[in-house]
Amino acid sequence: MANREELAIIRNARAGQAAAQLELGKLYLFGSAGLPQSLPTALHWLERAARQDCRPAWQLIGNHIPLALAQPGAAALAPWYERAYDDGSVHAGLVFAQLVLGDGVSGAAIPAETAVLAKALRALEDAARAGFPDAQWLLARRRDAVPVRPAGTGAPVSAQGWLRRAADSGVAEAQSAVLDQAWTAGHWDDYLVRALPLARAVVHMAASQDGIHRLAPGDIALLSRVARLLDEGRGTDIRHGGPLAPDEALCFWELAAAEHDRYAQLAMGLRCARMGVDGRRIAAGGGAANFKKAIRWLTLAGEQGLAQAWYALSRIYIKPEFSQRNVADAQRYLERAAEMGYRDAQLECGHNAWRARRENENNDVRAVYWLQKASAQGSTEAQALLRKIAPRLSTPPYAETGKLLAGHEKLLQAHPLLQARLELAGLFGLSRAEALLLDVPAADHGHCLVVDIRASYGRSKRRLVLVDTAQERHALDRIARLFEGIDCGPSGPEGNYRQRLYRLRTLVGSAGKTEDEGDAAAEIGLAA
Known part of the structure; x- marks a missing residue:
């Protein structure tokens, strides 16, 4: 309970006397026998004294009132911390900078002129050089800030330098x-x-x-x-x-x-x-x-x-x-x-599926799937095995069929299915028989094309062709949509192999005779 002397100070402070307000602020700031320590109450009376140009009041605010208590009234209290900093208080300069600059990342906490912002940066750097960890951490976070310092006050320190100083000072962040x-x-x-x-x-x-x-x-x-x-x-x-x-x-x-x-x-x-x-x-x-x-x-x-x-x-x-x-x-x-996505596991899955292809011939499709994924992660072993399993053939029978499309686009426009087959041959290196007989929707497995026409063309062998690029994937999707719902067999709208071959030769002339077919009717068992 306040004694008689303290009650007199309270009366005079309420009456507006600056000296009494300063004294009452001190009593609440440090505590006394009759009055408890209360920083908010101390700030109230010291701030009232500071408004009356009481220098000790703003010095006490700058040196003893923490940032957390000052933040709610940042705009009103920042000038007192600024004056205390001008009087030589580094601690007051730190709080002044924190009130003006905020967290140092999102910008100023209170509206301020350029000169005030520059002064806040100088105060922050002074505090950092004095060893205040909070100032060092705040400067480290202001990567775009360039402190404006008078000549001869020391070389500027980079944000990385302040970060290391703050770390050495024990700032956990x-x-x-x-x-x-x-x-x-x-x-x-x-x-x-x-x-x-x-x-x-x-x-x-x-x-x-x-x-x-x-x-x-x-x-x-x-x-x-x-x-x-x-x-x-x-x-x-x-x-x-x-x-x-x-x-x-x-x-x-x-x-x-x-x-x-x-x-x-x-x-x-x-x-x-x-x-x-x-x-x-x-x-x-x-x-x-x-x-x-x-x-x-x-x-x-x-x-x-x-x-x-x-x-x-x-x-x-x-x-x-x-x-x-x-x-x-x-x-x-x-x-x-x-x-x-573990590369070694993908490589081994590819090896296992390839070794088991005799149990199920479609295991080679699975092998290519895993090997492609391992290859995409830089596995040279997977790349070498892919070249063995699914080579892109470039010999004349596989390279010339796709070239038939060049120069005959207008003639082939009336036959979109045949045009699509020749485009497919050019993209994936298909022979003439493969291009004409391939069941496109069934051959598309996403990551590769399964070329298997053995049921219609006895001399052929089942093989895989990789879909390597996004361009090939888009083209294959477009062509596969064209063949959706269409019977690709001999009873479909394209006819049997002889009919398809005859249509091709009729449209492109002698260019379609680059591959020796022999007796097609005898080989595929189809009537003309």
Whole structure:
């Protein structure tokens, strides 16, 4: 309860006396025997005193009233922080800059003239140079800001430089930003120097809490990344602030895996299986493999979208030493990894389908599907096998048919189906018999064209042609729509092979006689 002297100060302050308002503001700012400490009340009386040009009042506001309390009245309070900064208070300059510039990214928090913005930037840089982490972090985020400084006050510091200073000062957001930059750029040594002490602190904190509290996502990613680099031997030639403890990387993996980090779960599964992702045995950790634990961890990682985990599971299920060896399960996990885009799995699926083509001749279509996907990811082995399975033939019988279309477009306009067949021959290198007899809708498998006319032309062989480009895909879609609902067999509107061949020769003349057909009626068993 206020004493007699304090009651007199209150009366005089309410009467508008600047000295009493300043004194009452001090009492509420620091607390007294009769009045409790109250920063909002202190700000109220100090601000009233400052309006009466009381210099100590705005100095107290600038040095003691925090940003959070000043933000609701930023426009009215910013001038007092500015005056306190002019009087030499770096802290007041920092709050002034924060009120004027806002978060440093979206622009000014209050409307301000160019001169005021430049002054706020100078105040922010002064605070940053004085070692205020918040100022350093704010400057780091203002990548487009160029502080206007008087001559001879020091060289300007880049946004990246302020970011590193803020990280060194312990600003968590800045530390996270610097670590993300180092990780993205592949600066592993720099990452480990900064990240390893932080990872050890996370482990110590988790141990002290005895697993009661969950780790933050950033801490989990930190543990996983540090463990990954240590497993790769990246941290052997740098000073990390102390030697590595035995199995320290394993400790990081275990903690991150328990917090559902998929990369940590993959690493734990491979450690338990004593193998790499490709199934090859490794000696890390020694001892026998524990496939039961490995399957548990790898399944958890796979369910979180990690294709390598499913691929590793497929390697486990085909191991002879695994008591529950199951080839069907191995194939199922392999295809799951391939569907998720894992290149090695796609390549192996392609090999498996190609080897099984004698069981089902359509397996070559499946093989081409997976090999094309692996090839798109840069697999030279897949590219070589594709050239073997589905070569684009360029010998005269396969190159000349498509050329018949050139120079005869007007003649062929009256026969759109024949024109479309010749266009198809030019796109995919079809022989004359293939072009005339191909069942276009049935041949289109999306990623490839299955050319199979053996039922009508005994000398032919079944083969595949890849659909390589978007242009080929669009053209094939257009031509396939033209043949929708049309019988492509001998009883259809195009007639039998002899009739189609006769129509072609009639329209294009001797150019259609480039391929020796022999006795067509005898070979295809059709009457004229």
